Amino acid sequence: MTRLFIFIVSMLLLTGCVQRSILDDIQMVTIIGYDLPEEENEEGLIKGVAVAPQYQADGRVDNSVFVQTAALSKEIRSQYNSESPKPFVSGKLEVALFSKDIAETEGIMELVDTLQRDPSIGSRVFLGISNSDMETLLRTNYGNVDTGTFIHDTLSHNSKHGMLPQTNLHDFLYNYYSEGNDPFLPLVELDEDKVKITGLALFQGDRMVGSIDAKHLFTFKVLHQKFSSNDSFTVKVNEEEHAAIYNIASKRNLNLKKVGSNKIEIHGKVLGVIKEYSGQKLTPAKLKEIERAMEEDIEKRGMDMIEEFQTQNIDPLGIGNAVRSVTRGDFNKEDWRQKYPDMDISFKMNVTVTESGVIE
Amino acid sequence: MVNKMFRWLKKNRSPEKLKNLPELIRNLQDSGDFLHYESKQQDSSFFIYYFKTLVHETELNDHILPYLVEKPLKTLEDIPERVPIPGVILSSDLKEICEKVMRGFVIIRLNANATECALIPSQVKKARAVTQPEVEFTVVGSKEAFVESLDTNLHLIRKRLPVHELKAYEVTVGKLTNTKVVVLYLDGIANVENVNTVKQRLEDINVDQIVDNSVIMQLITDDKNSPFPQLIDTERPDRATSVLCEGKVVVLSDGSPQALIGPTTLVEFFSAFEDYFVNWIVASSARLIRIFAILFSILVTPVYVATLTYHYELIPKDLLSTLVSSRQRIPLPPILEAIFLELSIELLREAGARLPTKVGQTIGIVGGIVIGTASVEAGLTSNVLLIIVALSALASFTTPVYRMSNTIRLTRFPFLLFAHLWGLLGVTICFCFLIAHLLKLKSLGRPFLEPLYPLRVQDLKDAIIRLPLKFQNKRPIHLQSEDTVRFKTVTEKEKNDFHE
Secondary structure, eight states: OHHHHHHHHHHHHHGGGSOOOOGGGSEEOOEEEEEOOSSGGGTTOEEEEEEEEEEOTTSOEEEEEEEEEESSHHHHHHHHHHTOSSOEEOTTOOEEEEEHHHHHHTOSHHHHHHHHHOTTSOTTOEEEEESSOHHHHHHSOOSSSOHHHHHHHHHHHHHHTSSSOOOOHHHHHHHHHSTTOOOEEEEEEEETTEEEEEEEEEEETTEEEEEEEGGGHHHHHHHHOOEEESOOEEEEOSSSOEEEEEEEEEEEEEEOTTGGGTEEEEEEEEEEEEEEEOSSOOOHHHHHHHHHHHHHHHHHHHHHHHHHHHHHTOOTTOHHHHHHHHOOSOOOHHHHHHHGGGOEEEEEEEEEEEEOOSOO | OHHHHTHHHHHHHOGGGSOSHHHHHHHHTTSTTEEEEEEEOSSOEEEEEEETTTBOHHHIIIIIHHHHHSSOOOSTTHHHHHSOOTTOEEEOOHHHHHHHHTTTEEEEESSTTOSOEEEEEOBOOOOOOOOOOSTTOOSSSOOOOOOSOHHHHHHHHHTTOOOTTEEEEEEEEOTTTOEEEEEEEETTTSOHHHHHHHHHHHHHOOOSOOOSHHHHHHHHOSOTTOSSOSSEEEOOHHHHHHHHHHTOEEEEETTOSOEEEESOOGGGGGOOGGGGTSOHHHHHHHHHHHHHHHHHHHHHHHHHHHHHHTOGGGSOHHHHHHHHHHHTTOOSOHHHHHHHHHHHHHHHHHHHHHSOHHHHHHHHHIIIIIIHHHHHHTTSSOHHHHHHHHHHHHHHTTOSSHHHHHHHHHHHHHHHHHHHHHHHHHHHHHHHHHHHHHHHOEETTEESSTTTTTTOGGGGGBTTSBOOGGGOOBOOGGGTOSSOBSOOOOOOOOOOOOOO
């Protein structure tokens, strides 16, 4: 009886130690952006822009924007609290954006690290690099939605069904920490009242060193991973004729048998459906022609891209990681870095058009 | 304890105080409906005493008295010979006489001072006609329900089970009410230990009044401090018969239209008798829906409180705006909001149950629609929670056994409290307490959570799902039946009449 009494009393007393965060009494940050401050005297500091949606009873969503400058990102957070009526929580963070300036000069790992350390932040948070000014980007009203969800959805559907390769906190950290991989993140830009994905930012370590334009994203995705998408790819068959290929399913294969003699072959395989054709009639011979044109086009773009990567000595395609997986014994990261620019990497495409419409 | 409490009763009413029959009769004459007169013939006379409210007077005048007056009565021994009714006895035992006369026997004495008398049975039997079951109504199947008369109820079971193995052991319980209680079981099938447990517990009952079988249920149940019922009560004679065949024990008591069934298990409370009338697939899915409904009913409001108080991360982002905007104007924390709504639902239910049917319906509509909408508009509760609470109340009514649905609704409140104190961890802790409590329970000494724990794979055939009847060929293990095989499964012959 005494034991039961003590048990109950101590349990009730312990409830005082639990911290409550009632849903409507907290400030949920859905997107956070980091930028370098503009003023001269704030050198070495970081400007953090956080957006917390305010859901109104009538269904409207207002976005409150908080801007603070400090040396550490957690310090920024305590400064946010000083100007907010409700305590800040980070559990509903959807997107973290970094300005191009930060990514190019200081590197982003220091900031990503705090995201990774916070247990209430999931590993599926999207990361991105912003070309536009962070404060303008996040202060823009994107309609009756909260900004975080809006940008998250833009990135999410593009990497699920579109040409954007998958990039979230988990992927970034994997690429960053694994040997023979370099991370990449989507590049976004403000386009009047929308956010546009303009390409891919390429990293060496945690520093941005280059970028890929949006029109080459398809080629990058073919080179990078197996995927299927609903986007289209336009092939220029000759001066007048164009064909659009939809419902693309793609696979890549790395032939690593000749790594010893510094030769790597990448085989891409694409299946697609012709939905649009500007020429007159699609004959089987024409189909072959289209396939060949597409193969050549992708091969050319791919080879340009690979050569670019080699000159910059970055490996976003994860070739190093693939080589490591077939290397017996210790894989030396430094050796690989030395060897990589001189590797003979070739790229072969195989395009198959499976359907070309009902009317033949 | 109970013995001491009722000792004063014993003193006042015991017929031992009365020394002899004339004194008893004088005592009985205090009541206005006690009739006594002398029947005088030429050379013999006798005295008749009875309660006119207990005796069938037409029967007495038409079928008993004529035999007594056709020839003069010499001795009392003549009476049993002359009256063509079984059950006529001669007695001088005051206690027996008193008991019989109170049950509608007629006393006949040869002279006013005799201490011995004849007792002729002539009870008036007034009982409600057998009607449709109302609590356990099924669309298909028998439409008979137990009534308040023990004899009718026994008849309803006996006609369904015309075997000599069906035994009806009778006990009289209650010092004032002297209620007849019958223990029914199939000899050679029901476990002797189970039967003896019930008999023993009935005989140990020491109260003055048995209002209903529910009182007996409370008195013989294993854990009297548990909110969970450990015996099932049914108003369906076909259900009673069917559990008798399984080897269970049924308790009937006079004046109660409910039969008690034991030993039982938790899953049995979630199986409706209709499950046996429909195809096994339909029955199994109905059971699964019911189990889902129970869990939903217990857990959904606590989980709502826990997530809104502690775990905002768990809420999907598309639901966030709905939840936050619905709670925007509400001054109460989630727990008070939930308790407010839960209590108002309980109020409605209680008010509806206490009022006559027609008014009760109005209360339901007024309460459900008017109060619900008004409290949302007034900003006291969020409409999301209103939906949740209404759904969980609805879900709690899917339990086939009425007693269980009361328990289910009660269980929600500790869960709510724990959810408020420790969030989902609290819900888990409370769930552990609940499981521990259920594990501890017994029904007539048999484990209450069987076949889930202890795991009896064979008994799962009729637990969460109900397998086809051909698999139901063994009696449940937990009943420890004397005869475990119900029937032998014969492999079916080729049923195709046509050949290709």
